[in-house]
Amino acid sequence: MPAAGIDIARIGPGDGTIAPRSRMRSDAPEQSLDGAWRFRLSPSPWDAPDDWRTGSAAGEWDTIAVPAHWNLSGFGSPAYSNVQFPFPVDAPHPPDENPIGDYVRLFDLDAPLTHLRGRMLLRFDGVESAAEVHLNGVRLGSTRGSRLTHEFDITDVVAAAGNVLAVRVAQFSDGTYLENQDMWWLPGIFRSVTVLGRPTDGVDDTFLIADYDPATGQGTIDARIASTGSVSIEVPELGIRASADAAATLDAAPVGRIAVGAVEPWSAETPRLYTAVVSTPTETVTMRLGFRRVSTDDGVLRVNGRPIMLRGVNRHEHDPEHGRVYSPDLARRDLVLMKQHNINAVRTSHYPPHPDFLDLADELGVYLIDECDLETHEYEYVQWRGNPSADPAWREAFLDRIRRTVARDRNHASVIMWSLGNESGTGGNLTAMARWVREHDPSRLVHYEGDWSSRDVDVYSRMYASHDEVRRIGEEASEPLPIGISADEARRRTLPFIQCEFGHAMGNSPGGVREYWDLFEEFPRLAGGFIWEWVEHSITVRDDSGRRVHRYGGDFGESVHDHNFVIDGLVSADREVRPGLVDYAAIIAPVVIGVDETRETVTIGNRYDHVTTDHLRFTWRREVDGATIASGEFDVPSTPPRTRVELPLPARARGDVTARIADVITVGAALAASTTWADAGHVVATGQQLSAVPAVAATRSAPGADRFDRRGAPLRLGGLDVLSGPQVGIWRAPTDNDLAPGWDEPDLPPMAARWATARIDRMLTRVRSIDHGPHSLVVETRTGAPSFDTAIDARWSWSETPGGLLLTLELDPHGPWDVDWARLGIDLTLAGAPTGMQFAGRGPGPSYPDTDAGVTFGWHEVPASDLVTPHVRPQESGSRRGVRSAIVRTTAGAVRVQVAGGDALEHGVALTVSPWDRRTLAETTHASDLPEPLATHVSIDIAQSGVGTATCGPGVLPRYRVPARPASFALLFDTP
Numbered sequence: 020m021p022a023a024g025i026d027i028a029r030i031g032p033g034d035g036t037i038a039p040r041s042r043m044r045s046d047a048p049e050q051s052l053d054g055a056w057r058f059r060l061s062p063s064p065w066d067a068p069d070d071w072r073t074g075s076a077a078g079e080w081d082t083i084a085v086p087a088h089w090n091l092s093g094f095g096s097p098a099y100s101n102v103q104f105p106f107p108v109d110a111p112h113p114p115d116e117n118p119i120g121d122y123v124r125l126f127d128l129d130a131p132l133t134h135l136r137g138r139m140l141l142r143f144d145g146v147e148s149a150a151e152v153h154l155n156g157v158r159l160g161s162t163r164g165s166r167l168t169h170e171f172d173i174t175d176v177v178a179a180a181g182n183v184l185a186v187r188v189a190q191f192s193d194g195t196y197l198e199n200q201d202m203w204w205l206p207g208i209f210r211s212v213t214v215l216g217r218p219t220d221g222v223d224d225t226f227l228i229a230d231y232d233p234a235t236g237q238g239t240i241d242a243r244i245a246s247t248g249s250v251s252i253e254v255p256e257l258g259i260r261a262s263a264d265a266a267a268t269l270d271a272a273p274v275g276r277i278a279v280g281a282v283e284p285w286s287a288e289t290p291r292l293y294t295a296v297v298s299t300p301t302e303t304v305t306m307r308l309g310f311r312r313v314s315t316d317d318g319v320l321r322v323n324g325r326p327i328m329l330r331g332v333n334r335h336e337h338d339p340e341h342g343r344v345y346s347p348d349l350a351r352r353d354l355v356l357m358k359q360h361n362i363n364a365v366r367t368s369h370y371p372p373h374p375d376f377l378d379l380a381d382e383l384g385v386y387l388i389d390e391c392d393l394e395t396h397e398y399e400y401v402q403w404r405g406n407p408s409a410d411p412a413w414r415e416a417f418l419d420r421i422r423r424t425v426a427r428d429r430n431h432a433s434v435i436m437w438s439l440g441n442e443s444g445t446g447g448n449l450t451a452m453a454r455w456v457r458e459h460d461p462s463r464l465v466h467y468e469g470d471w472s473s474r475d476v477d478v479y480s481r482m483y484a485s486h487d488e489v490r491r492i493g494e495e496a497s498e499p500l501p502i503g504i505s506a507d508e509a510r511r512r513t514l515p516f517i518q519c520e521f522g523h524a525m526g527n528s529p530g531g532v533r534e535y536w537d538l539f540e541e542f543p544r545l546a547g548g549f550i551w552e553w554v555e556h557s558i559t560v561r562d563d564s565g566r567r568v569h570r571y572g573g574d575f576g577e578s579v580h581d582h583n584f585v586i587d588g589l590v591s592a593d594r595e596v597r598p599g600l601v602d603y604a605a606i607i608a609p610v611v612i613g614v615d616e617t618r619e620t621v622t623i624g625n626r627y628d629h630v631t632t633d634h635l636r637f638t639w640r641r642e643v644d645g646a647t648i649a650s651g652e653f654d655v656p657s658t659p660p661r662t663r664v665e666l667p668l669p670a671r672a673r674g675d676v677t678a679r680i681a682d683v684i685t686v687g688a689a690l691a692a693s694t695t696w697a698d699a700g701h702v703v704a705t706g707q708q709l710s711a712v713p714a715v716a717a718t719r720s721a722p723g724a725d726r727f728d729r730r731g732a733p734l735r736l737g738g739l740d741v742l743s744g745p746q747v748g749i750w751r752a753p754t755d756n757d758l759a760p761g762w763d764e765p766d767l768p769p770m771a772a773r774w775a776t777a778r779i780d781r782m783l784t785r786v787r788s789i790d791h792g793p794h795s796l797v798v799e800t801r802t803g804a805p806s807f808d809t810a811i812d813a814r815w816s817w818s819e820t821p822g823g824l825l826l827t828l829e830l831d832p833h834g835p836w837d838v839d840w841a842r843l844g845i846d847l848t849l850a851g852a853p854t855g856m857q858f859a860g861r862g863p864g865p866s867y868p869d870t871d872a873g874v875t876f877g878w879h880e881v882p883a884s885d886l887v888t889p890h891v892r893p894q895e896s897g898s899r900r901g902v903r904s905a906i907v908r909t910t911a912g913a914v915r916v917q918v919a920g921g922d923a924l925e926h927g928v929a930l931t932v933s934p935w936d937r938r939t940l941a942e943t944t945h946a947s948d949l950p951e952p953l954a955t956h957v958s959i960d961i962a963q964s965g966v967g968t969a970t971c972g973p974g975v976l977p978r979y980r981v982p983a984r985p986a987s988f989a990l991l992f993d994t995p
């Protein structure tokens with residue numbers, strides 16, 4: 020073994036640590052060793068000097084912060100890969116190119132620790148991927164399991180002063196074979212290092228199961244305590260004070276049951292916590308208990324006896340500058356943003372998060388699937404040959420990981436399921452993990468997606484199953500069992516179903532989520548799902564000119580990488596809300612509001628699982644052409660969970676009023692009082708009823724010929740020069756989904772490739788005729804695809820009216836079109852860079868036909884910065900749908916456009932105002948490379964394709980596609 024003192028190619032857990040314990044808040048003294056450490060990086064074990072254990076030479080080394088990843092601290096660079104492994108699958112060996120980081124920290128013990136009567140522990144909360152630990156020249160042991168806690172007993176080694184802690188960390192090790200999650204490779208001591216004082220006869224470990232019996236409303240605590248002292252448990256708020264039997268180890272400790280009487284249960288909707296104090300004469304541990312019961316029956320997932328719906332997201336820990344280093348602010352911000360967007364569940368993909376994250380989830384009310392740090396996905400590349408999950412030699416390594424996961428987090432009410440890991444195939448080691456979990460913690464469910472037989476688990480879990488399959492899974496629970504079905508299959512059919520990943524939020528995405536949700540609502544067995552994923556993992560760096568720019572796979576010179584597949588979140592790495600989150604929030608809203616067309620009644624559906632509508636305030640308002648003409652509050656009777664009420668709409672919402680553009684009723688449900696995650700007034704759901712009116716153009720006359728060029732195209736529209744167009748357009752800058760083959764059409768190329776083959780990205784226009792008539796200028800064009808006889812014929816008829824310049828456009832496909840279009844509309848370029856827009860339509864954010872749940876009709880103002888979505892890899896974005904009227908502003912002036920007739924009357928048009936043309940967007944790989952905007956690119960579409968979720972999952976559903984079709988619509992242009 021080349022690197023001195025670190026064996027990084029063996030099979031098994033680390034060594035020398037004490038048994039995993041639960042994380043506790045104690046009054047025992049502790050000392051953080053976070054801060055500046057000495058650091059030396061060697062490119063390979065072969066180059067790593069042998070002098071590291073004593074730290075004798077460390078005075079000459081660099082310094083590094085702990086916690087941090089060294090390759091985000093100026094030592095090397097990050098690398099991103101998904102399923103593919105960055106080195107040969109040759110377990111348990113890492114490659115020779117394997118950076119070795121040597122860390123040294125000198126420390127004296129703080130006074131409280133030197134005075135302590137008891138033992139002393141050294142705790143590492145996260146080291147990637149393997150560490151060898153020496154204190155004062157004495158070997159303490161090693162770690163495996165990067166996102167897991169490891170504690171060493173240092174009592175006999177530590178001194179009051181002059182301690183030398185030396186840690187040798189290998190970026191890759193045998194452990195890497197179990198940690199091939201889809202994320203950046205980020206080595207180093209990236210979570211805190213702490214010295215813990217352990218008082219003699221203190222509270223060494225706890226496992227408190229706080230149960231709630233929904234039938235009686237009574238709570239109980241099943242308490243197991245590891246201590247050699249005399250232990251008492253108090254829950255002051257409940258008047259509980261009990262002594263507890265304890266034993267030296269938790270495994271040996273008896274279960275003491277404490278009846279606590281009537282309690283308020285914990286759920287994600289009612290995150291009620293009670294403070295419990297576990298104490299011995301030498302130590303006091305403070306815990307927060309949430310009384311709740313997780314169960315399944317008849318295929319239904321329940322909390323506190325009531326069916327629940329998991330409105331979930333997958334969350335990685337990611338900070339664009341610091342990687343997986345925990346930031347309390349960012350974690351709180353994540354959970355608050357989630358709660359504000361109606362999310363009630365997180366799968367901690369794909370490892371236990373920082374321990375403090377669980378406190379936040381308890382407090383704010385979020386169900387967790389706490390996932391073990393395990394993924395052997397690289398074996399998919401070799402047809403799962405030699406998968407550690409199925410190799411008994413690896414069993415201890417697997418068991419060690421799940422023990423550490425469960426032990427650390429078991430006292431948190433938010434954890435409702437333990438997940439064995441992600442994408443690790445099948446095998447006996449997973450079964451052994453599941454068995455251990457069941458024996459250790461009967462109060463939660465076991466989750467694992469990778470084994471569809473579901474032999475080891477309590478919920479049937481899948482990722483990216485199609486809508487059709489999800490429907491079948493919903494239906495099969497109530498069907499008679501088919502003849503000849505296996506026992507596993509028969510059992511699986513009795514389990515609740517979740518999609519642990521669906522709706523892949525990469526780029527302009529995810530489409531089709533509403534259709535999944537409709538299924539989840541329809542079938543009791545379907546208990547919801549988790550969008551992949553919460554946050555984009557871009558890493559920010561400074562470019563040559565000092566700008567902060569976002570980077571993805573391949574940007575750091577990696578030879579094996581997966582490009583921007585890591586940029587797939589509902590929020591950016593800086594936590595800007597992407598349109599997909601707004602859509603998801605509306606789809607999963609806990610209240611559904613419908614206003615009927617006659618405006619007689621409003622229906623309020625309560626989709627909460629545990630609470631009535633009492634905490635909400637319902638308001639209505641009527642807006643006509645942008646002015647609120649009436650508004651008020653509703654009295655909604657207390658509506659129990661999963662029921663609905665119908666109420667009359669106040670008469671004032673109905674009276675006759677003449678509108679020029681639109682008359683809209685909006686009913687909103689908002690928080691009546693502030694919560695820990697939002698202020699009073701925060702809107703959780705909205706319903707609308709819209710009556711739209713077309714702009715009517717009465718008299719018409721032919722426009723002056725001098726206002727058109729020789730091809731019959733207008734020189735100016737409103738107050739702006741037209742630099743190019745208008746011309747027919749059916750292409751868009753491919754979204755990430757457009758570039759991926761949909762899982763529902765595996766034999767077909769991605770949409771973007773089909774468009775390129777059909778050449779709709781480079782269509783050419785020919786003017787066929789120009790006719791100066793008495794009432795209009797009529798121009799006929801044919802816009803066709805090079806090499807083909809497919810085209811779109813257009814008849815542009817321009818007239819002068821009192822309302823402005825009227826364009827009536829008729830579009831007709833010509834030739835044998837067999838490709839679905841990206842859109843159908845017109846493109847034009849206007850003078851000046853865009854400075855913003857105002858529109859009456861559905862907004863304020865962008866939407867596409869399959870992502871439009873979260874936009875509401877209104878008179879919206881959009882600043883230049885929000886016209887398009889700043890996707891890290893540029894692509895189509897920014898389309899505003901249902902637009903009736905808009906003012907586009909540029910540095911050169913402004914134009915107003917209004918819908919005046921044709922197919923646009925019913926649904927309006929989709930308007931995109933972008934600083935960049937589509938070709939530039941399509942050809943630029945990073946947002947930071949987009950040029951300074953010089954002109955304004957406007958598209959007015961009568962149809963837009965949905966976006967689907969083809970990067971993982973189905974492409975655009977048939978109903979959201981744009982097959983070749985004729986269209987006609989009229990638009991009125993003038994100067995605002």
Ligand code: GAL
Nearest residue numbers: 101201441442520551587971
């Ligand atoms: C899943 C995997 C995730 C992520 C996702 C694609 O298969 O579990 O970790 O890779 O696909 O973004």
